[in-house]
Amino acid sequence: MSLLGRAARLAAAVALVLGSRDAGAARIALLVGNDQGHAGDPQLRYAEKDATRLAALLGRIGGFAADGVVVALGRPAAEVERALDDLATRLRATPGDNLILVYYSGHADSQGLHLGASTLPLADLKARIGALPAATRVLILDACQAGLITQTKGGRPGPGFEVALEDREPVHGIAILAASAGSELAQESDQLGGSVFTHYLQLGLSGLADRNEDGNVSLGEAFDYASERTVATTLGTATGPQHPTFRLDIQGRDDLILTRPGLSGLGYGQIRLDVPGWYFVRRPDGTLAAEIHSHGREMLALEPGPYEVARRDPSALEVAAITVGEGRATAISSTAPRPVPFGRMVRKGGGPETAYGLAIATDVRTPIADLGPAFGLAAAGRVDLPAVSIELRVRVGRASEDGMRLATTTWEGAASAAALRMRDFGSLLGRRLPTAGLGLEAGAAYLTQTLDDGERRATVSPFFGPTALAELAVGRHAFIRADLGLPIYLLRVEPASGGTETAWRPALLAAFGGGAWF
């Protein structure tokens, strides 16, 4: 359906909303997302997804009728302008304290919004928004340099603001929220699966911004939460901190309530975070739906569907699979989370910064210098750090070769250190997947050889090489593991001709064992 077609349906929706609810409280939203900018603008990945998600959220818990939300994805400036004009026309025929919310996610500069190859001038946008015949107009811009539109008349960076006053009079006016200040860049995050500001704005509207715990999220609460989280999240990025800004020209003495996550209703469900801790809520595609620190009272409104909820405190990390049901609230305390092993916990961050483990294994190594395959026992102590795991290994092995001309037995004791980069693969169909690691190992082996004539030889052989590790947790503390290594030995040998020679001798080593984290 075309944008204009949707706008036409919107008019009918407005009438329906006004008729079926409060004639003075119709809520209409236009959400514009455009991943494409002008030539030279980098391709965005989440602008259109931001608009889609926010539209769904407003429909679920914002009081916006399903047909009262128009989403324009990848449309040029002319179409967006026509949509705004059409909204204005329709709203003029609908008197009352209407709320119009316009959201944009995409590229922009000081001149205007980059809607593909076209530009919607900021001045034109402001004029059109200002001319909309609604009692309250909210403009949210998640775009680079969006702060310029709030700077023109007294815009200032967060923290947030309070609209709520004691008297309950309807609000009127215009509020502009911008994701960045001045010439700052607005940032996207692959980890969050969206623009940073919009991600936290959605979280705030989902209930996390409900400071006064009245079950409603006001414009001020939402901006306050989104602003604080955006600055905190972008502090450590290469681009630098991103400071959301706002311009407020609101009169009246009522809360400008944007969402009501405290109400149970159709189209969304709730998770009650009734166990204190840090929560990470992920969608099935792995993107982060929420990152929350709960004191045991917080509540999160989400669209129905499956989620992975990870809760961590300083000593434990637990993950639960939760299906949010429409109109239902699920308490974390009623779920059966599974513990996450310590090593994974360290790598996920937010918990302890180190984990310690011990492992033992049996191993077999291909022959070096034709001394026969070596069978041995190995032990390892490991320290898991967020970025790397360090493992100290000791090994005792025995190789024997009974050739036509020579029979030998060689004992080997080795000590080495390995640095591994571990990767956790999560779980699939409720079953935990292994953790894999790849790294380098270096050490030295002491080899003592007994020949069939009773002669003894001994040498110290440094070695190094790549090493790989696969580990499968069994419960929270135990794991089984398999190792594969390609050690290259610097070996001193005595050839038949006499003297000694030094040569590099590669080998393949495989080990299997188990261990525990502490």
Add this chain to the structure above:
Amino acid sequence: MVLRRGRARWAALALIVGLSGCSGITPGNAYDQPMASFTGNFIPNTVLPSPIDPRVVVLWTDPLERQADVVMPPSWMSAPLDPGAGDGRDFPIQLFRPPPPEAIVEVPAPGGQDAARLALGEVIIADDGDRDGNIDIAGDGTIPLTGDAREGGPHDSYIAGVAQVLLYVQRPFARAPTATSPLATVTQVGYQAIDFECSSQSSSAPVEVHTVAFVAQTSQAVPEVRFCMRTHAP
């Protein structure tokens, strides 16, 4: 920084000590190729006494008679011998390993100020009459009769020897002895087959040869016929 440098120094020192203080190890295939190859044959008109299972054996002897003879393990050498070959047929003799460690002795130079580590060996043919896969030769050079052999049953026996001496030098003399010394060729590491005339306590200059010629001499005791050096060759 000082600590790091100190640790690195210790690690390097440990590595150097480890590498220099130890010998190397012997690769499993170190002796797959022969260390020495000679040709064996029989002197003309040799008639072997119908051997059952003749084998070429190297018997290592201490030239100063300080210790018992040592038999070279059969798997350390190869000498495919055709019992019906008779005169004029050459066969290879290959040695894949140095003599057993207990066969290597230290021999002082004539002047006494130098010493070499070497082994002297006799190449003989013995018959594995009892077919046990081994030629049992006692340290005194006799082939003991055991079991059924005591009752006249089949037994191992010595059937032929060579006039040349097998020499293995592990560590040569620092200064070469006089040319007429039997030890004149103890100047390089490895195997040699040498031939020299020996009369009483003097000898001619040793000559390295590549062929050893067997002469039949059946005996239950390995003969000792040399005058200037106690060996078992005829």
